[in-house]
Amino acid sequence: MTSKKIALTPPMGWNSYDYYDTTVNEEQVRANARVMAERLKEWGWEYVVIDIQWYAKNAGSMRGRFQYIPFGYVEIDSWSRLQPDPERFPSSQGGKGFGPLASYIHSLGLKFGIHIMRGIPRAAAHGHMKILGHNETADMVADPGSVCRWNPDMYGVRDCPGGQAYYDSIIGMYADWGVDFIKCDDICNTDNLVPHSDRAYSRSFEIEMISRAIEKTGRDIVLSLSPGPAVVDESWHYHAHANMWRITDDFWDDWELLKGMFRRCEQWQDHVGPGSYPDCDMLPLGRIGAGFGDERDTRFTKDEQKTMFTLWCLMGSPLMMGGELTKLDDWTMFLLTNWDVLDMLPCRPRQLYRNENSAAWTALEPDSGEKYVVLFNLSDEPSELSVSIHSIWPRALAGIDLWEGGRIDFADGLVRATVAPHGCAAYRVTSTPKPWREDMAE
Template structure:
């Protein structure tokens, strides 16, 4: 199988983390899947991803002290493979895992994904659990000197044949459940090890090989960032997505910084291989963190984020509780003209960037469409412009433009495209 065909377009979906943190349950996942199927599927939204700690007992019950309860009880099978917590995911009772929930999501015409942590469960290593397909036990596969600095659940896996067998057994299990998407954490950048931030390189390769062997197309997403630009070739060979930032939240400074990050990675966007700008923190967020709230991004900042993610070609993973989504936020996510930029046929390029402004262009090699995005990064209203000759010297001095958010048609004047933008605002044009 060619992994580049698993995600011919940047994946678009929903992830439970920004709203539920560690606490999401089956009923809530189904409710969000129902909403996506009814309101967003026709626009390309298709993945429903359960994020971290789906195997843990009573997650979130000590949230005032711990995000991840140290050495809490987990649901696990005899072969060191974590299972869904049946208290939160009742359909997993009897050892059926996520199969019934995946079947439900597939019945809606959507795809199903899960979050995993790199490695093998510590509890399995301590119990000397079997590793399927080998004569070794989990303690022989685990590397106790390879850990995650912020989550206590796993040891890294040794670079040995039995380690590969462990990952093969995981993907065999996930394929039987009907998993279409895996977000693997503590693997893209093992930032606890500052002198060896790519210490999990062999585990990326093991996961990639296990996916090839499992007989199912499974998109592989690597977290957290920032991804290492000198390892771009390795990410591209073994994964479909890799995070170019640490956790992204609804903070203007974080969004402003993404212009630097996207510039660094703009030449690495290709079919099946997507530098990932992380979640879209829109709508209602934070319930699992102890404080349900609306996004702190202004509407202008929300448009700026969507414009940058799409013209750059990032995957889109929504963090909102979709059942509470308002019409304005839904319209932000279902603008077909904006989403038309989200294809590897569209080649992105940051043409200008300083503290006050940014200008991006993208040219679709297949449709021959050209897009221009103007961003005001300043804290007050400002005019942002770009000369047509700086975009393409063959462009005439007057070109017809369609602004994709407002659907207003206009023309360039004085040989430039110009827009007066509010603070943190943006405009994006398609040349017509």
């Protein structure tokens, strides 16, 4: 059982994938960590997460043909455990792994995370390599019939003592390095192209094995599961064994993907709680795409960016910034440091309605009693939107605009606003007629 004493609010941080894909190196990770520590830490941003293929040699060198080089060379120790590529992560040389880099991240007052693929390296199975703490070798533990659809690095692990010993050995090593966050891929939905197939959750026992291995370390490690869409019928299992799980496949800067998230959030709105979070995926903000050969500013309009950030926060989704922090612009900084919107993160969300053109949500912060209401314009034209608030909170009199500042009165019990295409109007509800103060807008 994964600890629910950690991640009592949704984890917030930076992930290397949206900008670097498979190619990130130690210098780049350190540079992004410094920006987070200097500019974002006070707003709750704290996890620095290295995404996929940190162990792969020559990663990204064949990007024109492959995202992942087929059966490429990997750095691996004598116990079948993948290690950081020393050319990209020079502080790992001499068997130190990510220990030195994790120590540096911790020295900045931040936390350190890595991405892993479900299973055991195919290179270890083909080489009949040893497993620490068990007499079976990797070929006996690997399940050659369980492979990832899109990555060639691993075989699934059999549900056997040797398989558990393998997971215990790698998670124990990560704990020794100082890892605080593990994003495990090809496990949340193992048939995400056909999300409701019988295979979609066929490796649930591997989730349990990883969860047990984390518990054995005694270290507070957040367990994040990817990719989605997560299987709603298995929500109890995610809650029991993980801290966050992806409710979508890879999310990028495309309006149709963002619009589709409203349906996904509707499905998962009742499954948010301390230590357990449906994950809307990374925030493709600022500068992204360099490792994919397509460096660009996010394609989302400013209104779409506000809609995304607002929806993620009121849903209590973890927030993982995908853009390059060393190229952080003023607008993106404004988004990431809006206390009024970030305050929604521990809330309990509730969708009031959704149709093709608009949606409305409320959220309640159970400890403080703060209440929120948000109107979303899903159409391509400016729209006058309204929703009755008195049927939910009879004493609601007015709202404080979370993005623009200022106060609006809820005349006749209606929240009413003219909302830009793909934009939103978000308010913190007030129940007593307090005067608006200009200093609140600063």
